[in-house]
Amino acid sequence: GDILFLRMSxxxxxxxxxxxxxxxxxxxxxxxxxxxxHERQESAEVDILTKGDNNFEDDRLLYAHGELWLQQHHxxxxxxGYLPYVGWVTIVMTEKxxxxxxxxxxxGLLVIMSKD
Amino acid sequence: xxxxxxRANAVATFALTILAAMCFAASFSxxxxxxxxxxxxxxxxxxxxxxxxxxxxxxxxxxxxxxDLSSLFTWNTKQVFVFVAAEYETPQNALNQVSLWDGIIPxxxxxxxxxxxxxxxxxxxxxxxxxxxxxxxxMHWHIMPKTGKMFAxxxxxxxxxxxxxxx
Numbered sequence: 001g002d003i004l005f006l007r008m009s010x011x012x013x014x015x016x017x018x019x020x021x022x023x024x025x026x027x028x029x030x031x032x033x034x035x036x037x038h039e040r041q042e043s044a045e046v047d048i049l050t051k052g053d054n055n056f057e058d059d060r061l062l063y064a065h066g067e068l069w070l071q072q073h074h075x076x077x078x079x080x081g082y083l084p085y086v087g088w089v090t091i092v093m094t095e096k097x098x099x100x101x102x103x104x105x106x107x108g109l110l111v112i113m114s115k116d
Numbered sequence: 117x118x119x120x121x122x123r124a125n126a127v128a129t130f131a132l133t134i135l136a137a138m139c140f141a142a143s144f145s146x147x148x149x150x151x152x153x154x155x156x157x158x159x160x161x162x163x164x165x166x167x168x169x170x171x172x173x174x175x176x177x178x179x180x181x182x183x184d185l186s187s188l189f190t191w192n193t194k195q196v197f198v199f200v201a202a203e204y205e206t207p208q209n210a211l212n213q214v215s216l217w218d219g220i221i222p223x224x225x226x227x228x229x230x231x232x233x234x235x236x237x238x239x240x241x242x243x244x245x246x247x248x249x250x251x252x253x254x255m256h257w258h259i260m261p262k263t264g265k266m267f268a269x270x271x272x273x274x275x276x277x278x279x280x281x282x283x
Contacts, residue, residue: 033197036213037211038211040210113119
């Protein structure tokens with residue numbers, strides 16, 4: 001239920017950073033920490049391994065079949081800060097759509113009824 | 117502007133604005149903290165050092181890791197994630213960073229510690245470049261706030277070297 005602030009800069013990915021990545025074939029992005037980086041000499045190509053802080057295993061089982069590492073193009077952004085609990089509003093609205101309609105309806109009524 | 121709806125709307129908007137301002141102020145107060153962390157790591161033993169079937173080198177080691185990270189904690193600190201990574205260069209890779217150990221420090225009281233451990237994560241090279249390899253052990257920490265901006269920094273400890281021969 002927290003909101004995460006993400007940023008993507010051209011800085012190379014380094015261990016410790018919390019990154020957001022998509023695995024081919026999975027729709028929900030994963031937000032985990034980088035624990036291993038192997039960056040090539042000549043190119044900017046990099047092999048990345050991630051792991052959730054509280055998980056026992058690294059994320060290899062989550063990666064696409066046969067893939068041992070993530071590459072730069074899998075990474076969509078880095079987490080730079082967060083606001084706790086604010087995301088609950090979104091979650092409640094997604095799980096019980098009626099609340100979303102009620103909220104929008106109430107706001108709409110307010111707009112209509114205000115004379116300014 | 118006298119109906120219940122209008123008043124409720126005004127109060128709610130005001131409350132959310134104040135809440136956002138407080139979160140911002142809490143996070144901003146963290147920038148006044150000037151931390152003085154200290155860390156050290158010793159390799160007590162190289163347990164084994166082999167070339168795997170897939171032609172990658174792997175080493176297992178026992179370490180003493182100690183640090184005093186209590187000055188990193190502010191009232192806006194939720195926890196500190198700390199890890200020690202081996203960092204080295206090879207002919208094939210400009211940079212290799214392999215996390216060997218990590219932990220979560222939930223409070224200032226636990227921020228001064230001495231850990232005796234084998235490497236939590238496998239130290240495997242891409243290839244067979246570790247014999248006699250010089251490397252750094254870098255302690256990184258990431259401060260997770262209760263709200264706002266995350267800070268991260270590190271201490272680089274140089275001068276470590278892997279054995280010339282497998283064992």
